[in-house]
Amino acid sequence: MAKARGKSVAQVQPDQVLSVIADYVVRNAVYPVAAMKMARYCLMDALGCALQAFASAECTRHLGPVVAGTVVPNGARVPGTRFQLDPAKAAFDISCLIRWFDFNAVWFTGGSPADTLGTVLAVADYVSRMEVARGGKAMRMKEVMRYLIKAYEIHGMLSGANKIDRSDIGLDSTLLVKITAAAIATKMLGGNRDQIINALSHVFVDQQALDLYRIHPHTGPRKSWAAADAARRGVQFALFSIGGEKGYPTAISTKHWGFRDVQFKGKEFNPPPRLGSHVVKHVQFKLAFPTQRHCQSAAECAVALHPEIIARLDQIERIEIYTHGLAARIVNVSGPLKNYAARDHCMQYIVAVALLYGGITTDSYGDAFAADPRIDALRARMIIREEPAYTNGHHDPEIRSNPNAQQIFFRDGSATRKVEVIYPIGDSHRRRADLPLLEQKFRDNLARRFAPRRRQQLYGLLSSQQRLEAVAMDKFMDMLVA
């Protein structure tokens, strides 16, 4: 794109992706009431997910400073802990907690915009504490939620414009978390447009993690901390940029040496088509079932069929599952599942558990639970079929469904009804009915970590738009110390 030979870097026009994102981040926008309301629900949901993750020792061992006992003055808080950390490690920790059980909000085109929230909270808290220490004022939650809207928007819109984890690219889509984190953190730390572009450009010249750890049979726990790792690097680049590190404005387009040619197989990395507050309003929550996104409706169908089949388990001849094409490729897994990470990305496993128990929780993926021989027996009788109409519905941006249908046939020739779910629980088409479920999920998660009085305080605060928006960031994070 930019012909830069013989020019100083300062004169070079930055790549469009960088400037579009930087322009959006620096813009002082006032968002509609509906967006601010959904930002509050996003915060509620993600914080709940974070509190739930403390049930996993595999998750909590990633938390805290590298060396125990490290004291960081004005460090950012990590909800549910007593830690105060530098903003990069705090972004890692909070993101890791939010993401761990894969129960956080997702976007239609893949990825979880909630992966970016750890950065927003960590940097907002750090900036607020530094400011207070200097005699200034902490950020208000209203402002923090505006950053949340921006972060979700950049992440979701980039995800729609670029498919990174496809087989001919092979990179992990947490690259989008790194991009978002770098841009948002630079702005929050006081950076200007040029500094945001500098930070972003470091993301594009950076090493990009491979998607392999999400691909069966290689699936492993890195998929649960990869987003956190990306957030940490994004914040690091933001800190460097604030410290005066220069950027590489044509990091993407430089011929032969740039991101497009070296990492992206010569394909264009597209800028986000438009940036407003769309993602936060239409984000898809996971409210009932902690599963991979494509399995949400499958779990719901199976739960509906549970009462009809539980007495006739030994008579089942086959289980027919209809799904969209992407699911039929990504989460259609037979054979042994070696760990949690493999199981919560296997549609057959999820359907089997939901049929057997009438529900599915984060406990359903452990080794002991998976040892139940009935699960694999049911998996062996499942047939997954791609339903072309479902595929169209999933891919069509006007429809954006995530459909699944199931029917179970018995040896005597009888069969259950065919249960179909087009939009899963938590989809924006079902908001009115689902928001009480979201609040219930949050209350349940609060109960895992806090005493009744604090639960009530937190629930009360997060239920009131007005009160939440007025509260100071550092005070808010102090309430989450456990």
Add this chain to the structure above:
Amino acid sequence: MNAKQPPVDRVLTRIADYVVNYRITSKSAYEMARYCLLDSLACALDAQRHPECRKMLGAVVPGTTVLGGARVPGTKFKLDPVKAAFDISTSIRWLGHNDTCFRKDSGHPSDGLGAIIAVADYLCRTRGQQRRKLNVKDVLSALIKVYEIQGQLLDNNDFTGLGLDSIAMVNVASSAVVTHMLGGSRDQVVNAMSNAWLDGVSLRLYRSGHNAGWRKAWAAGDAASRGVLHGLMAVRGEPGYPAALTTPVWGLSDVVMRGNPVVLDGPLGTHIVEHILFRVPFPAHFHTRTASECAFKFHRPLGRARRRREGLPLVDAKFQQSLRQSFSARRQKHICSVCSDYSSMKSLPFNRFMELFAVRARSHQAVVS
């Protein structure tokens, strides 16, 4: 899809076996390793006189205190081993006159040394369960191995030709050696390394033409700190991805190397350290005389063992010169007496060695030029 367990990549098992099982018997390897250590420290001390370098050093949040943290030579900092590795490797590499090997792809084996030094000092000083007593010889053993792994990987693979920065090999090599230093098993070495490979490889853009920027000077520190991070995770039980390199479509060869396999032929021993190229004499006027000219001029004399006799005194001179600019005369004398030869150095506890180069909090100004 069938869920067969993939076999472990041969490159991973070869490196892990070398790290865990190879016993270094070559006396000359240790002798050269000592020079490498002193040369690298000289580079680090020189670099710290530059504000652009100094700005990258220290804790992310000023005022952070780390219990038993690793020291950064030439500074007062005590940091967690991840950031210490960043700082030390960044300092060593900053001016680009640290030791070099010219292979299929060129690189600086001492780029990974920050990871080794940081972890060794941390292990000696930590109050946690990981505490270990390491002496200078233990560190030189780790140095030899980290040089060998990085050098041999550069010897066999061309990253530059693909637009990639071979600095990723610093991440891989240091993750392997650090895991072993932290008490990790062979499997844990494989796990750490596989995660380092899955980090991917950064672009070489920041080293080329008009795009060249400071990142080329701190990319080594960044890679070394990633290696330490993966080492720490592996010994805490983080699993690995045994077929990270060779898995069709999704492995490193196909995703990053455009189908070229990652090759590691030939024996792993002490070759790299014994044939290292030092960038001497100390380029006092390096602004006017480019490092590459120096390298070209002295490649042949110093690249060969039979010319070492002329080259090694220059390494000593470079070391002493850097001490003169950083420390009081008394300290210089003390350091030189301790570091005078291998036999006097080898059994010194490594934390005591690091104390020689630490700046006490009050006299931090000493390193300001």
